[in-house]
Amino acid sequence: MNDSGHTSLPVALAPAETAAPAAVEHDYSLTAVPGWWWQPQDVKHLIELYAARPIFDDTAEWLIRDNPYRRPIDRQSIKDFDFSQPLNKSAALGASALAAHRMLLNIYETDLIFLPDKNFEAKRKDFASYYSNDNKLLGEVIRPTLEAHVFDFLKDEINVTGKWSLEAVKSYLQSLIAKHEQSELELCTAILSSADPQRACRALMVQLACDFLTEASASTRNILGKYGDIQSEFFKIVIDDYGYGVHPAKHSTLYENTLATCGLISEAHAYWQFYLSSSLALSNYYHYVSRDHSKYFQAIGAIAVAESMFSHTCHKISQMLHAVFGKTVDTYYFDEHFHIDAHHGRMAFEHVVAPAIERHGNAVIPDIVRGMEELQVLTSLADEDFIAQVSFCDEAEDLKAAGRRIHAQILEGSVEKPATTHVANRSQSLVTRVYDQDQLYVVESGELDLVLGPDQTVRLGRGEAMIVKRERLHGTAVVSDESLYSVYEMGNER
Amino acid sequence: MQVVTFDPQQFNFITAGESSYFLLRLPDGSMVLYDDCCDHRGGPLHLGHWDDTRKCLVCPWHASKYSEKVLRSRAIPLIQHSGRVTAVLDTAPTTQIKLVRKTILAQPR
Numbered sequence: 325m326n327d328s329g330h331t332s333l334p335v336a337l338a339p340a341e342t343a344a345p346a347a348v349e350h351d352y353s354l355t356a357v358p359g360w361w362w363q364p365q366d367v368k369h370l371i372e373l374y375a376a377r378p379i380f381d382d383t384a385e386w387l388i389r390d391n392p393y394r395r396p397i398d399r400q401s402i403k404d405f406d407f408s409q410p411l412n413k414s415a416a417l418g419a420s421a422l423a424a425h426r427m428l429l430n431i432y433e434t435d436l437i438f439l440p441d442k443n444f445e446a447k448r449k450d451f452a453s454y455y456s457n458d459n460k461l462l463g464e465v466i467r468p469t470l471e472a473h474v475f476d477f478l479k480d481e482i483n484v485t486g487k488w489s490l491e492a493v494k495s496y497l498q499s500l501i502a503k504h505e506q507s508e509l510e511l512c513t514a515i516l517s518s519a520d521p522q523r524a525c526r527a528l529m530v531q532l533a534c535d536f537l538t539e540a541s542a543s544t545r546n547i548l549g550k551y552g553d554i555q556s557e558f559f560k561i562v563i564d565d566y567g568y569g570v571h572p573a574k575h576s577t578l579y580e581n582t583l584a585t586c587g588l589i590s591e592a593h594a595y596w597q598f599y600l601s602s603s604l605a606l607s608n609y610y611h612y613v614s615r616d617h618s619k620y621f622q623a624i625g626a627i628a629v630a631e632s633m634f635s636h637t638c639h640k641i642s643q644m645l646h647a648v649f650g651k652t653v654d655t656y657y658f659d660e661h662f663h664i665d666a667h668h669g670r671m672a673f674e675h676v677v678a679p680a681i682e683r684h685g686n687a688v689i690p691d692i693v694r695g696m697e698e699l700q701v702l703t704s705l706a707d708e709d710f711i712a713q714v715s716f717c718d719e720a721e722d723l724k725a726a727g728r729r730i731h732a733q734i735l736e737g738s739v740e741k742p743a744t745t746h747v748a749n750r751s752q753s754l755v756t757r758v759y760d761q762d763q764l765y766v767v768e769s770g771e772l773d774l775v776l777g778p779d780q781t782v783r784l785g786r787g788e789a790m791i792v793k794r795e796r797l798h799g800t801a802v803v804s805d806e807s808l809y810s811v812y813e814m815g816n817e818r
Numbered sequence: 819m820q821v822v823t824f825d826p827q828q829f830n831f832i833t834a835g836e837s838s839y840f841l842l843r844l845p846d847g848s849m850v851l852y853d854d855c856c857d858h859r860g861g862p863l864h865l866g867h868w869d870d871t872r873k874c875l876v877c878p879w880h881a882s883k884y885s886e887k888v889l890r891s892r893a894i895p896l897i898q899h900s901g902r903v904t905a906v907l908d909t910a911p912t913t914q915i916k917l918v919r920k921t922i923l924a925q926p927r
Contacts, residue, residue: 481900483848486893492906495819496895697899704900 367469371407374427374462375399379453382753383597386775386799391447392438392592393454397426398755407469410476413701417601417709417795418760424470425604429534431463431470432611436541438592474605475612482697488689490681497632497673497696505636512644514711519718525648527717527777528641529586530595531603531710535610536579536657537592540565542610546623554683557675558624561631561668578657582645585654588778597756598778600797602702602709609702613695621680621688625695628677632669638662709795716796717776724782727789731766734812741812748809751801762814763792765800770807775799784809822915823904829917831864834909839894840864841903842875844886845926850893851905858882868926875924 374380375397388394405420415421434455440447453459511528518524540562547559567573580590589595613623642658681689716723733739741764756775765774766789774782774790776798783803784790792798794816802809822832826849830841838854840863854863861879869876875884895906907915 483898484896485848485850485890485898486895486905487891488895488906491819492895492908496821496897496904496906499821693895693897697897701900 367466368407370462371427371466371469372399372402374459374466375402375423377453377459377462379450379459380427380430382755384752384754386597386754386756387589387594387778388596389589389594390440390442390591391450392440393447393450395426395430395593395596396755397423397430398757400755401757407473410472411474413477413481413705415760416474416477416605416705417758419758421474422601422604422758422797424474425601425608426599427463428467428470428474428608428611429604431460431467432542432608432615433538434460434463435545435615436538441591471612475609478698478701481701482694484690484693484697488686488693490678490686490689493677493681493689493693494673496693497628500629500696500700501632501636501669504633507636509637509640509644511707511710512640514714515644516647518714521648523717523777523779524714525645526586526588526779527598527714528710529583529588530598530778531600531706533579533583533588533590533595534593534599534603535607537576537590538607539575539579542607542614543623543627545611545614546617546620549617552683554676554679557671557679561627561671561676564664564668575657575660578660581654582657585652586645586649595778597754597799598797600706600709600713601758601795602706606702606706609699613698619691619695621684621691622695622698624672624676624680625692626699627695628669628672628692629696629699631672635662635666635669712793713777713796716793717780720776720780720782720790723791723793724784724788727764727766727791730764730791730812730814731789741814743810743812745808745810747806748802749806750803754799754801756797756799758795758797759792760794761816762794764812764814765790765792766810766812768808768810770802770804770809772807772809773801773803775801820907820909820911820913820915821904822907822917823902824917825901826898826903827901829919830922831918831920832905832907833916833918834907835913837909839905839907840920840922840924842889842922842924843926844889845873849896849898849903850889851896851903852884852889852893856880856882864920864922864924866924868924870926878923 376399379393380395380397381399382396383394401419402423405423407420407424411418411421444451515521515524515528543562543565547555547562549555565575567575567577571577583590610623610626613619613626638658638661642655642662645653645655645658677692681692730739734741765772765784767784767786769786772784774784774792776782782790791814820834826841831854832839832851839851840854841849841851843849852863856863856877856879858877858880861877861882863875863877863884866876866878868874869883872883873886875889876882897904909915
């Protein structure tokens with residue numbers, strides 16, 4: 325008996341010939357995506373509307389304390405971006421990618437529950453707005469355009485051909501693991517050789533917080549439904565991540581402890597302003613392939629490779645944390661993953677990927693291999709992005725000196741660069757951004773802070789200057805009653 | 819099995835023991851790594867030609883034809899990624915593998 329009160333049998337067993345006359349064929353798939361109902365210019369307008377929602381407005385502080393619904397997008401810049409075309413890989417860390425990824429994570433995470441630790445009543449309006457139908461529906465309409473903008477380059481980047489077998493996939497995965505386990509992590513090398521290893525290490529913990537504080541949330545999208553014993557095997561991996569319902573054992577709780585002993589805040593998205601585009605991309609990718617169930621096989625490929633490689637990654641990060649912070653840092657999150665992900669890698673392949681291939685045929689393999697590859701492309705991009713940001717932060721004084729030199733050349737007329745001049749009062753609203761070209765900031769009067777990370781600010785006084793490299797995340801804040809400053813577009817010469 | 823990664827600009831032909839494979843870029847830009855030995859009488863397929871009208875590879879010996887669909891479905895497992903390719907060869911771990919650059923006459927223009 326179904327819930328309607330009617331018996332379902334006559335309907336379910338009705339022979340085809342007694343069914344309603346064949347309807348006129350419609351290609352409904354066309355009506356559900358932008359391009360049919362929604363022309364690119366309409367979607368752009370909707371994206372601007374989405375970014376203009378008050379909860380996504382700039383914030384008064386760089387750190388967003390205990391309010392998981394406040395997630396700045398930088399609505400002032402949105403109008404300048406063309407989201408209608410896919411980015412290529414070389415633009416994947418650019419300004420429009422950062423905005424698109426911020427919006428996508430906002431959209432995806434309306435499916436998750438976030439509650440503040442304290443004082444819910446004061447945040448109730450934001451809570452209601454974030455989970456409102458308006459927010460969710462608007463997000464749904466713009467989501468495919470944003471996904472295509474930031475993820476379609478993966479289709480060109482990767483091609484899987486040939487006659488694959490389960491054995492070939494296994495050999496390929498083993499070769500990836502063997503290569504990874506022989507490698508020193510470039511991330512760790514960059515942190516250890518940084519001018520300020522503790523700052524660089526905290527920067528990494530901030531990037532990882534984007535995903536680790538909601539660990540496995542995207543994967544939970546694949547544990548519902550009905551698809552046999554593979555579903556139950558997948559579920560085992562997820563419940564490990566959730567600590568079997570024991571809160572102190574939940575992996576996100578372990579990560580909160582690591583953050584605390586590194587001197588960082590563990591509230592969800594407190595560091596929203598400081599997430600790099602590539603860190604958001606990694607979190608978003610899991611949602612992208614797990615939310616759209618036609619990408620299920622990509623999702624399990626990505627998860628198999630992630631689980632298989634994460635053990636070694638965690639081992640190296642744990643060693644690096646001890647080298648940087650000594651014995652006081654809590655590395656249990658990483659030590660636990662060093663242990664359990666050796667199992668999860670095996671479980672993901674032997675109990676999820678392999679049975680999926682055996683049951684559903686070799687035709688699913690290209691999707692599985694694509695998922696493995698796509699995750700690696702995004703992980704490499706995230707490593708490059710993070711290392712470049714560490715290098716940028718380390719070079720701040722050099723970039724000030726270079727800025728002074730170039731500004732002198734501009735003043736004497738030997739160099740010409742387009743500039744915009746700003747007169748601003750003390751900053752009340754803050755947002756971080758990246759630019760697609762190098763920028764030169766020059767302060768004519770007053771004081772301007774260039775914020776390079778949650779614990780690094782470069783203050784520029786009158787006559788001081790600094791270059792901000794393209795694709796490097798930073799924020800600006802006028803810290804005097806008024807400031808006159810110029811921003812020169814330097815192009816991309818190195 | 820052996821997994822080999824290489825730059826397709828530098829190498830386009832693999833020998834693995836007694837077997838050999840050639841890299842072919844199909845008209846849509848995707849690549850396949852295919853057994854160089856024709857099913858019919860063992861002709862060297864990389865010296866065949868591409869029939870643009872029929873969209874197929876033609877063996878240089880007896881004109882056996884291999885459609886794009888056949889090439890894709892029977893090729894060696896291959897991944898193109900970031901300008902490189904990775905092939906999974908069904909050979910013993912001890913089999914010696916050599917990467918070579920050859921003129922692939924069968925390459926679609």
